[in-house]
Amino acid sequence: KIELKHGSHRIGKRTDEVMQKWRGYGLGQFIHWGLYAIPGGEWNGKQYNGAAEWIRSWNGIPKSTYDSLIYKFNPVNFNADEWATTAKQMGAKYVTITTKHHDGFCLWPSKYTSYTVANSPWKKDIMKPLVDAYDKAGIDVILYFSVMDWNHPGWRYDIKTKEDSVAFEGFKQFTRNQLIELLTMYPTAKGLWFDGTWDKSWVKQAEFADQLETEMRKLRPGLIIGSRFRADEKGKRHFDANNVLMGDYEQGWERKLPNKIEDVHGNDWDCVMTVPENQWGYNKAWKGHIKTANELIEMTAKSVSLGGNFVLNFGPQGDGAIRKEEKQLATQIGNWMKINKEAIYNCQYAGLEKQDWGYFTKKTGGNKLYMVVFNAPVSGAYRVKLPAKMGITKAYALATPTQSLSTEEIHTNEYFIHLKKQGGDQPFVIVLETKNSSDNSGNVYDKAKT
Numbered sequence: 001k002i003e004l005k006h007g008s009h010r011i012g013k014r015t016d017e018v019m020q021k022w023r024g025y026g027l028g029q030f031i032h033w034g035l036y037a038i039p040g041g042e043w044n045g046k047q048y049n050g051a052a053e054w055i056r057s058w059n060g061i062p063k064s065t066y067d068s069l070i071y072k073f074n075p076v077n078f079n080a081d082e083w084a085t086t087a088k089q090m091g092a093k094y095v096t097i098t099t100k101h102h103d104g105f106c107l108w109p110s111k112y113t114s115y116t117v118a119n120s121p122w123k124k125d126i127m128k129p130l131v132d133a134y135d136k137a138g139i140d141v142i143l144y145f146s147v148m149d150w151n152h153p154g155w156r157y158d159i160k161t162k163e164d165s166v167a168f169e170g171f172k173q174f175t176r177n178q179l180i181e182l183l184t185m186y187p188t189a190k191g192l193w194f195d196g197t198w199d200k201s202w203v204k205q206a207e208f209a210d211q212l213e214t215e216m217r218k219l220r221p222g223l224i225i226g227s228r229f230r231a232d233e234k235g236k237r238h239f240d241a242n243n244v245l246m247g248d249y250e251q252g253w254e255r256k257l258p259n260k261i262e263d264v265h266g267n268d269w270d271c272v273m274t275v276p277e278n279q280w281g282y283n284k285a286w287k288g289h290i291k292t293a294n295e296l297i298e299m300t301a302k303s304v305s306l307g308g309n310f311v312l313n314f315g316p317q318g319d320g321a322i323r324k325e326e327k328q329l330a331t332q333i334g335n336w337m338k339i340n341k342e343a344i345y346n347c348q349y350a351g352l353e354k355q356d357w358g359y360f361t362k363k364t365g366g367n368k369l370y371m372v373v374f375n376a377p378v379s380g381a382y383r384v385k386l387p388a389k390m391g392i393t394k395a396y397a398l399a400t401p402t403q404s405l406s407t408e409e410i411h412t413n414e415y416f417i418h419l420k421k422q423g424g425d426q427p428f429v430i431v432l433e434t435k436n437s438s439d440n441s442g443n444v445y446d447k448a449k450t
């Protein structure tokens, strides 16, 4: 074990109520919105091939020209309640909103820089109406914050000279000031989702970042901070030099999903996902494969089946409206969640052998198992292996709860649930109510002697 002052300060999952609620969210919404939504991945008729929110890094636009987009920020179709309603209809239980992305433009009227909405034609705070609208919709708010800030003169990718370290000291205070400011102005926010923390300059600030995390947690007890915020004094990120998770949940699942329970190392985690391959901010030309509702529902079920949350990204347009393709996805996913949300909310890893038909989830603190089916077997027989002494008392599909399904014991602790071929192209859920039987009825299934 390596002696660490600024490594992880906790082993294992948080057990407090705020984190237990976070663990049960299942489905969330990510919002990427800022000046980058105005060009939308295109400049002077030329398309930027990278992620739209990174267009400032493209040599196709002079940096100063990008930075003067602040004078074009006037989202006449921005309506916070519409965004919150879209999330509500989708069935999202939390939202992560960009307060400041890498370009440094602040969606709140920060006192510590002039590069904010206050100095745009819009003038007004964007974060306050958003936080209020999501709070009103019963959707918890997490604030996304990029430490890397291309607009701030004190930002450095690494600290090489005396001048660098003087400049970066000022940047560190600026960062602290903005974070305390955000937690003070938006006290209902449940957590912070940090990004832009991989460069050497920040990785070298183990002590400062550790102290800042402690200060934020003291200011806002229960605050949820992920593994991406800070590095330990050995420069280790996400997992410290003793391989213990930093922060309250793992934040490494960006545009990718774990495949088996061993991949998540017994930690809480969330997966953040784009609809196209790799566009977070609004991009006019959605190129390549655009994920369908069924694909995104499967990712949600897979996430919950492995003990995590699935956070789907929306990139509103420069005028503040949400694009129709995203609205359609929110409606389609929402229609599925209306019928099947019981298998997603407050559910966890079931601890059962995965079967080909789909994913198991288990109600936290209950005796219900859910089979979220994506691949219906041609036989109509759904294999289920349960732990010893656990029996099935009832089986039914969530879409047709009054029709109980026939259950056949085929082997020790192994069953077939029989369900006639379903019509339609929708994933569906089978509920198994279980109870632990103490009887050890004679075992009729002897193993062959080999």
Ligand SMILES: COc1ccc([C@@H]2N[C@@H](C)[C@@H](O)[C@H]2O)cc1
Pocket: 032, 051, 053, 054, 195, 196, 254, 272, 280
């Ligand atoms: C250098 O690779 C990346 C990839 C994505 C990001 C940002 N994280 C996502 C959550 C988006 O904010 C994306 O811009 C930053 C650097």
